Amino acid sequence: MLTTTRTAIVTGAARGIGAAVAVRLAGDGHAVAIVDLDETACKPIVETIERAGGTAIAVGVDVSDETGVQSAVEKVADELGQPTILVNNAGVLRDNLLYKMTTDDWDVVLSVHLRGSFLMTRAVQAYMTTARWGRIVNLSSTSALGNRGQANYAAAKAGLQGFTKTLALELGKFGVTANAIAPGFIETEMTAATAARIGMSFDEFKSAAAAEIPVGRTGTPDDIAHAVSFLTSEGAGFVSGQVLYVAGGPRG
Incomplete structure (x- = not known):
């Protein structure tokens, strides 16, 4: 049961998993910033949330752009209140076998997944540590265990797991938890x-x-949204530094 209304930021939220997570968090009673590269693409999700009686705004930003991320997070804080829930979901694919993979294929994927999550988290943790409460959920993948044709994506998703565990160690004393979900x-x-x-x-x-x-x-995006709802809840304060494989069976 929700006891406090929070402000949540969900990246890559214009469609798919991110959209389902945003709608679920709004249903949980939170104000939600729908963040994606194209602000216009976020607006249908904002409208869906508003029709259901929730509060949401659309924010367009490239999560790998340092200046843009800082401005976007400040906008969320000004319009919705200080963000204390962050779901790093933004991601891209540039699949290819290693010998065909270009440097750009590698750089783009690592930049969006890892640099983007780092920049968003660094910007938002300031609000969380001040509030002495926060929930960070990073979207990893079963591909972190290795997947043919996805050397870049697998490396990024495995990196997010290490990033998550380090956040849990550094931020726990401020009442902030950090967990990763690895969808199948x-x-x-x-x-x-x-x-x-x-x-x-x-x-x-x-x-x-x-x-x-x-x-x-x-699986469906709603399967992931349910897991995010739990990990961002008040009752999940003793769960941190974990990787939850939501894959229909044991993995890892």
Whole structure:
């Protein structure tokens, strides 16, 4: 049960997992900043939240841009109140086998996932430590365990797990928890793009994945949103530095 209304920031929230997380956090009673590269693309999610009686704003920013991130976080604080919940979800794919992967493929993926999460967290933790309360959730992936054609993505997602554990050590004394969620196969535009890349229809791709998942189905963005809701709740204050694999079965 929600006891305090907080301000939450969700990056990469214009669609997919980020959008579902934003809607869920608004349903939990929080004011939510919908952050994505294209501010216009965030507005339908803002409207969905507002129609349900919630509070949200759209914020356009490149999370790998230091100046832009600082300005975006200040805007959220001014318009919604000091942010004490941060979900670092923004991400991109540049899949390829290692010998075909370009330096740009590597740099873009590491920049968005790792630099972006670092910049957002550094900016937001100042509000959390002042409030003596905070919840940080970083979106990792089962790809952190290794995945063919994703050397860049796997490295970034594994890096986020180390980043998360270090945040937990540094920020715990301020009442701030940091955890990571590592989704398995989730039905999003990103996984649809992966299916197209390997020449499969999305339905075939999902069926093949479901056959290998113990619960017998692929995941949805709402599955991740439920996990985020728990980790950002008042009651999750003794859970920190953990990596939760939301993958329909044991991983790692």
